Amino acid sequence: MKFDGWLSYRLDKTKEAGLNRKVRTMETAPLPLMTIDGEKQLVFASNNYLGLANDKRLVNAAETVLHEFGVGSSGSRLITGHTNWHQKLEDKISQFKRTEETLLFSSGYLANVGVLSSLPEKGDVILSDELNHASIIDGCRLSKANTLIYNHVDMDDLEEKLKATESCQRRFIVTDGVFSMDGTIAPLDKIMSLAKRYHAFVIVDDAHATGVLGENGRGTSEYFGVYPDVIIGTLSKAIGTEGGFVCGSKVLIDFLLNHARTFIFQTSLPPAICAASYTAFEIIKHSKDKRQLLHSNVKKIKTSLQEMGYTVKGDDTPIIPVIIGDTHKTVMFAKRLLEKGIYAPAIRPPTIPLGESRIRLTVTADHSLKEIDYLLKSFNLIGKELNMIK
Structure with a gap:
């Protein structure tokens, strides 16, 4: 044929x-x-979600920087693609998410794949919710660690799998904050409690929660009052623009900058998009x-x-x-x-x-x-x- x-x-x-x-x-x-x-x-x-994609304040911010920096970033962040607007946006997101540092990716998909393909090592285990986004699934497939799927937001099943993997080198629990097809919220407080009890790390993709959940819109972490090890997000939902980010400790961000292939080899976001995103976070913060x-x-x-x-x-x-x-x-x-x-x-x-x-x-x-x-x-x-x- x-x-x-x-x-x-x-x-x-x-x-x-x-x-x-x-x-x-x-x-x-x-x-x-x-x-x-x-x-x-x-x-x-x-x-x-917040109607910011066509907000004139974002459009004006992007237009101003568009005239200053042009339409493209011209390269990866480690070559020619890092500008003061990338740095300003990363600092703004860190402040908003209340983490030490942030690393911008060109999409939320690339952020998930970059984290999961670089952090877990051979001998580790990833425990992934069965309804996690395709980007998480693909990240798990690229990882050298083994992946176990636990039933959707089922804490009893998650605990059973944590018990069964206690002899493993490290365990990573990865979950969406808000699940894109079911609209359910991950019980992040219970996940964090189990992670502490069984010495596991927690990775949360807060794509659909950023700007939406929590008193100040900071996402599921604020909604439950907890602090996961890794917070992943996107700018393409409530923020109204495009791109992804990872928030966490300074060491985490330094590690990803050196090891996440989807960051190292990807052309960076245009500075104009960073400026529009910065404005969106300002709006969310004050209203x-x-x-x-x-x-x-x-x-x-x-x-x-x-x-x-x-x-x-x-x-x-x-x-x-x-x-x-x-x-x-x-x-x-x-x-x-x-x-x-x-x-x-x-x-x-x-x-x-x-x-x-x-x-x-x-x-x-x-x-x-x-x-x-x-x-x-x-x-x-x-x-x-x-x-x-x-």
């Missing part, structure tokens, strides 16, 4: 299973109402209004959908998974939403387990009550049309 023929055969199998994907073109700025493939759509699928509005929107949507009879997963986070179950039915539901001018794509295997296909809603602080009411009305109508609710 020729190369393209072989790939076409595999794609046909994907299509038969209802798992075929395609990209859609966003033709306007990231707002609740956007033009997608030429059609106006109300978007409930964005990670722009709680958007975060409070965000949580109010989350509560309204979740409560209303549950009252309609939908199965809704997740904790108090902007990620609201509405479980449909059957893959084809989920795709049909998303199509009906699109017909009503609502963009909330179907989430299907292999992203989530078989039988748990869902509409994964994400809400932002910028969604109006009118837009939320329209979403809820649409869910009510479609659910009845498809005999999912009464």
Whole structure:
């Protein structure tokens, strides 16, 4: 079989299973109402939780530095890609996260892979939550350590695996702070307690919690009042820009700077993005209004959908998974939403387990009550049309 023929055969199998994907073109700025493939759509699928991706203060900060430094960084951080704006942003994040130092990566994905492929050594064990993000999974695969999967946020199972690995050289517990497909919050206080009892290290990916959880938006560490050994984050969610970071001790950051291949060999973020990100952290630090509005929107949507009879997963986070179950039915539901001018794509295997296909809603602080009411009305109508609710 020729190369393209072989790939076409595999794609046909994907299509038969209802798992075929395609990209859609966003033709306007990231707002609740956007033009997608030429059609106006109300978007409930964005990670722009605080609405900062199109905030004029961030745009102005980026524009100013864009004229000073140009559009690209021209190299890796260790060659020509380190500017005063990279340093300023790292210092700002350290202050925000209350850690000694921070190291910027070009994406959160690269930060996870860089940490997990460089920290654990042969003879070590990584204990990873079964619903951890793909970047954590890939980092574990690249690590020289063995990886054991524990049941999602199941502290009894985690403890059993900690007991079973006591003879190992070192143990690393790695978890998302907020899980991107289920919207659940990792019980970081209990994880830290187990780590202390069994002499393990804790690595937390706080991508979906930074700017969202905790009194000041500092993430799951602030939410639970604990301090993990390694905090990983992203700038592409509530911060509204792009990039990743790792926070921790000075020694940790110095180690990663010298050993994390995804830092050493990757072109650095453009200085303009660093300036916009710096401004975002300033806004988050001095204002709680958007975060409070965000949580109010989350509560309204979740409560209303549950009252309609939908199965809704997740904790108090902007990620609201509405479980449909059957893959084809989920795709049909998303199509009906699109017909009503609502963009909330179907989430299907292999992203989530078989039988748990869902509409994964994400809400932002910028969604109006009118837009939320329209979403809820649409869910009510479609659910009845498809005999999912009464």
